[in-house]
Amino acid sequence: MDLTYTAAEEEFRSELRSWLSANIPNEWTRPGFWESLDDDESFRLRRDWERDKALAGFAGIQWPTEYGGRGGTPGMKAIYDAEMVLANAPRSVNPLALTFLAPTVMAIGTDAQKKEIIGPLLRNEVIWCQGFSEPGAGSDLAAVATKGVRDGDDFVVNGQKVWTTNAVHGDKIFTLVRTEAGSQKHRGISMLLIDMHQDGVDARPLKQMSGASEFGEVFFSDARVPATEVLGEIGEGWRTAMLLLSFERGASGIAQYTEFRRQYDEVVDVAKRLGRDTDPVIRGKLARVLTDLECLRYHAMHVQTQVEQGRDLGFEASMTKLIWSEPSQDLWEVFDEILGDDATLDSLGDLDLRPLHAQAMWSRSVTIWGGSSQVQRNVTAERVLGLPR
Numbered sequence: 001m002d003l004t005y006t007a008a009e010e011e012f013r014s015e016l017r018s019w020l021s022a023n024i025p026n027e028w029t030r031p032g033f034w035e036s037l038d039d040d041e042s043f044r045l046r047r048d049w050e051r052d053k054a055l056a057g058f059a060g061i062q063w064p065t066e067y068g069g070r071g072g073t074p075g076m077k078a079i080y081d082a083e084m085v086l087a088n089a090p091r092s093v094n095p096l097a098l099t100f101l102a103p104t105v106m107a108i109g110t111d112a113q114k115k116e117i118i119g120p121l122l123r124n125e126v127i128w129c130q131g132f133s134e135p136g137a138g139s140d141l142a143a144v145a146t147k148g149v150r151d152g153d154d155f156v157v158n159g160q161k162v163w164t165t166n167a168v169h170g171d172k173i174f175t176l177v178r179t180e181a182g183s184q185k186h187r188g189i190s191m192l193l194i195d196m197h198q199d200g201v202d203a204r205p206l207k208q209m210s211g212a213s214e215f216g217e218v219f220f221s222d223a224r225v226p227a228t229e230v231l232g233e234i235g236e237g238w239r240t241a242m243l244l245l246s247f248e249r250g251a252s253g254i255a256q257y258t259e260f261r262r263q264y265d266e267v268v269d270v271a272k273r274l275g276r277d278t279d280p281v282i283r284g285k286l287a288r289v290l291t292d293l294e295c296l297r298y299h300a301m302h303v304q305t306q307v308e309q310g311r312d313l314g315f316e317a318s319m320t321k322l323i324w325s326e327p328s329q330d331l332w333e334v335f336d337e338i339l340g341d342d343a344t345l346d347s348l349g350d351l352d353l354r355p356l357h358a359q360a361m362w363s364r365s366v367t368i369w370g371g372s373s374q375v376q377r378n379v380t381a382e383r384v385l386g387l388p389r
Contacts, residue, residue, distance in 0.1 A: 009075040020087040029088040031355050043169050046090040051124040067118045074307045081255030097121040097128035104244040131161035131175025142185045148177040157220040167203040167216025170196045176237050189237035193229040253300030256324040267335045276338045285334045292327035322376045325366040332360040
């Protein structure tokens with residue numbers, strides 16, 4: 001495991017820090033700023049800022065230059081992930097397109113798709129969402145029931161997707177559709193690229209308990225999709241989906257560690273300000289979380305080293321999800337214990353608790369989405385440790 005960065009990578013860090021320092025307004029880093037905006041205004045500000053960042057050369061860090069990327073190293077991408085967190089940079093409005101869709105298009109897309117998709121999404125000219133989950137297909141993704149019936153040069157699509165990030169703001173959606181009548185499980189599925197603004201597509205927001213509407217549900221009613229708007233081969237959507245999801249691997253754990261370590265320090269500060277930092281039970285639980293976070297850091301560096309050496313991580317990637325999601329949840333459970341009977345209050349004296357409450361509520365979901373902890377444990381046990389089913 002290599003814990004160092006090259007001189008060129010450290011030079012990139014310095015350049016990136018300078019740009020972020022000059023281009024993030026001070027008010028944006030004020031606690032509660034983003035929570036004070038409505039969803040549309042927050043989205044607009046972040047979309048414009050991220051476009052400017054891409055035009056300045058700080059997007060697609062590891063992408064080949066021919067696709068508008070920087071052609072950087074895995075180390076540069078890890079530095080980018082960490083520095084964005086340290087600078088309190090706005091969250092991406094196009095995360096699924098940048099992380100999943102673009103690398104997949106680079107790998108298996110047609111020349112036309114590469115030209116039409118990659119550049120516009122990098123500059124946030126087109127916002128993409130992902131249509132995988134359905135009311136009857138969550139953890140069992142192969143149970144998708146949304147249908148696409150061939151009609152000449154088009155597919156006519158009917159069905160529903162749910163828990164779709166950016167559904168309301170999305171311009172297009174990459175989605176799994178059953179295009180072979182009578183097919184079951186992994187067979188007969190295609191990944192279609194669908195215009196969200198056409199007739200027959202209806203996106204509705206889902207309001208979360210935090211008040212945000214980051215997710216939505218999408219209804220397809222005789223939506224027409226050209227057969228050329230298939231990513232990969234017709235009927236091979238499951239294979240395309242597995243390739244797409246594989247791009248979640250890599251040095252993402254470094255960003256998670258950086259973010260959660262900052263959150264840990266915020267929770268410790270609350271404990272100190274409320275005089276709970278001397279409670280031996282609280283101290284013990286915080287120590288355990290900190291130990292788990294440091295294990296995440298070393299695991300993330302191990303993963304990055306493997307990536308830099310060109311090794312295929314395979315199913316070991318499932319371990320990363322477990323290692324970051326569960327300590328995150330544990331941290332916010334300690335936060336609630338620190339507050340005790342005051343856990344429902346928005347503030348205590350001059351202490352604004354609203355941003356922390358939002359993070360605490362979000363943490364309840366992290367062991368579910370992206371593959372639940374139960375699923376990840378099964379994958380790790382069977383595919384990494386070789387245990388019997």
